[in-house]
Amino acid sequence: MQSTKNATNKTASSPKCKKTRATSQQKKQGLSPRSKDPVLNRTTFKTSREMDFFSEKELKNQTAHNIDEWPLVIIKELVDNALDACEEGDIAPAIEVSADATGITILDNGPGLPEVTLQGALDFTVRTSNREAYVSPCRGAQGNALKTILPMARVVDPENGQLIIETLGKRHTIRCGCDPISQRAVVHHDIVDLPKCKNRESRNGTINQALSCGTSIRIEWGARPNSEWPFGDHYPHDDDFARQFRELVQGFAVFNPHLSLTLNWFNKRTTWEATDPSWNKWKPHKPTSAHWYELAHLERLIGAYVTHDRDHDSDRLVSDLVAEFDGLIGSQKRSKVLEDAGCHRVKLSDLVVGERLDSARISGLLKAMQVHTRPVKSTRLGIIGEDHLRARLLAMGVVPESFQYSRKESKDGLPWVLESAFGWKGDESEDWRTIISGANWSAAIKNPFRSFGATGEGLESALTDMRASAFEPVVFILHLAHPRVEYTDRGKSSLVVGAKKQGLS
Numbered sequence: 001m002q003s004t005k006n007a008t009n010k011t012a013s014s015p016k017c018k019k020t021r022a023t024s025q026q027k028k029q030g031l032s033p034r035s036k037d038p039v040l041n042r043t044t045f046k047t048s049r050e051m052d053f054f055s056e057k058e059l060k061n062q063t064a065h066n067i068d069e070w071p072l073v074i075i076k077e078l079v080d081n082a083l084d085a086c087e088e089g090d091i092a093p094a095i096e097v098s099a100d101a102t103g104i105t106i107l108d109n110g111p112g113l114p115e116v117t118l119q120g121a122l123d124f125t126v127r128t129s130n131r132e133a134y135v136s137p138c139r140g141a142q143g144n145a146l147k148t149i150l151p152m153a154r155v156v157d158p159e160n161g162q163l164i165i166e167t168l169g170k171r172h173t174i175r176c177g178c179d180p181i182s183q184r185a186v187v188h189h190d191i192v193d194l195p196k197c198k199n200r201e202s203r204n205g206t207i208n209q210a211l212s213c214g215t216s217i218r219i220e221w222g223a224r225p226n227s228e229w230p231f232g233d234h235y236p237h238d239d240d241f242a243r244q245f246r247e248l249v250q251g252f253a254v255f256n257p258h259l260s261l262t263l264n265w266f267n268k269r270t271t272w273e274a275t276d277p278s279w280n281k282w283k284p285h286k287p288t289s290a291h292w293y294e295l296a297h298l299e300r301l302i303g304a305y306v307t308h309d310r311d312h313d314s315d316r317l318v319s320d321l322v323a324e325f326d327g328l329i330g331s332q333k334r335s336k337v338l339e340d341a342g343c344h345r346v347k348l349s350d351l352v353v354g355e356r357l358d359s360a361r362i363s364g365l366l367k368a369m370q371v372h373t374r375p376v377k378s379t380r381l382g383i384i385g386e387d388h389l390r391a392r393l394l395a396m397g398v399v400p401e402s403f404q405y406s407r408k409e410s411k412d413g414l415p416w417v418l419e420s421a422f423g424w425k426g427d428e429s430e431d432w433r434t435i436i437s438g439a440n441w442s443a444a445i446k447n448p449f450r451s452f453g454a455t456g457e458g459l460e461s462a463l464t465d466m467r468a469s470a471f472e473p474v475v476f477i478l479h480l481a482h483p484r485v486e487y488t489d490r491g492k493s494s495l496v497v498g499a500k501k502q503g504l505s
């Protein structure tokens with residue numbers, strides 16, 4: 001210690017040190033060390049990541065869509081959530097999408113949005129999802145959508161923008177703002193009790209018994225001249241925009257035989273009745289399969305559970321985790337898995353060594369789970385089916401004789417089902433080509449199959465090659481069910497499709 005002190009003193013009196021002192025004096029005076037030119041001594045500031053959600057530019061990055069497409073983002077994300085929630089509650093979904101001069105509302109008959117999840121969504125420093133860490137064919141998978149929609153109202157209308165959520169007997173009115181000095185989120189969240197569920201009136205004044213419980217989410221802005229919407233240049237009455245809006249909503253009716261869907265577009269109602277309310281598909285509350293996971297996925301899930309348990313002063317057994325997987329609920333099989341993996345009476349926290357997950361042990365566990373279970377057959381994911389697609393296409397004006405349907409599914413490896421349907425609207429039709437495409441029963445805003453195959457050219461050019469160009473009155477439907485869909489962007493607008501990534505051939 002002493003010697004260090006001496007050494008320091010020695011340096012302090014050296015000529016080199018004099019030079020250093022001169023330099024810092026120069027800096028203090030705002031002069032460059034070499035010349036007398038002024039310099040800026042930058043200070044490193046910390047800015048809250050919350051601001052990633054509070055400007056048009058940042059929300060554009062988060063959603064991967066320009067502001068004029070945000071009404072479509074709202075529909076897609078909120079209908080996705082509504083469907084996932086209904087399926088999770090084993091409820092045949094009935095959803096109403098309403099658009100009026102001052103807002104867009106999505107109403108579902110699901111089990112309700114828990115307050116704790118809503119509070120999580122309002123914490124812009126974390127992601128909140130009951131789907132993100134699991135590998136499964138769900139619509140939502142990132143825990144980001146609600147977070148982007150919450151501040152959207154305020155970004156498009158800083159004066160009057162708000163989100164109104166009615167669920168589980170409460171009305172939440174949420175106004176998100178931002179402190180201009182600290183650049184931190186300021187959230188005003190008012191909660192009031194709703195009158196009894198049965199008598200609840202929807203915001204646009206109609207009482208719909210079927211939808212009287214569940215969740216209603218309304219993004220609202222102030223009234224504007226000519227009923228304009230505050231999303232870029234888009235007037236809601238522009239024909240092209242109204243068509244896009246309707247086609248997106250219709251896409252959900254096309255991909256979901258169990259869904260009863262109503263679009264209330266400025267008091268003009270269109271309903272697509274469910275063709276099969278008890279339609280069977282893989283639902284979000286069904287156990288996931290060990291065969292859908294690679295090591296990195298299982299590590300992510302274990303990491304998420306360990307963190308959750310630490311926050312709740314608990315520590316579950318590996319056995320409890322294993323029991324959540326398809327085919328491993330029975331104690332006999334679970335016992336074999338635990339024995340093979342050396343995890344009898346082992347706690348999840350024991351799979352953490354120092355600051356890291358024990359990859360070798362987790363890899364052994366995954367292998368054992370895969371050895372002792374059967375892979376899930378593709379058909380268990382859910383088949384939309386020829387009858388449903390025929391009904392929807394004929395309702396769109398397709399000539400019955402022109403209807404064609406095809407289905408492909410994987411024979412081994414990861415399960416997947418690819419369904420397509422085609423129809424022609426006849427010579428007299430003035431319509432152009434309609435493409436409705438999507439993955440895991442969710443309609444896409446833009447065709448997500450924009451690049452695939454050896455040439456990477458994508459669906460549009462493949463259709464043009466088949467003489468179904470953009471000007472032909474044809475309808476083409478393409479849907480992929482897959483437990484591990486990967487998107488290139490957070491807006492879920494472009495799928496990674498290829499033999500290697502998806503196991504598709």
Ligand SMILES: Nc1ncnc2c1ncn2[C@@H]1O[C@H](COP(=O)(O)OP(=O)(O)OP(=O)(O)O)[C@@H](O)[C@H]1O
Pocket residue numbers: 077080081082085108110111112113114117121128129130131132139140141142143144145146147215
């Ligand atoms: N209508 C709803 N009813 C019940 N729960 C809901 C509803 N909407 C959202 N949730 C809950 O809120 C969570 C967050 O939704 P959010 O859309 O932000 O994320 P996600 O759906 O998990 O993933 P993604 O960001 O890919 O959409 C969901 O995981 C779900 O638990």
Ligand SMILES: [Mg+2]
Pocket residue numbers: 077080081139140141145146
């Ligand atoms: Mg979602």
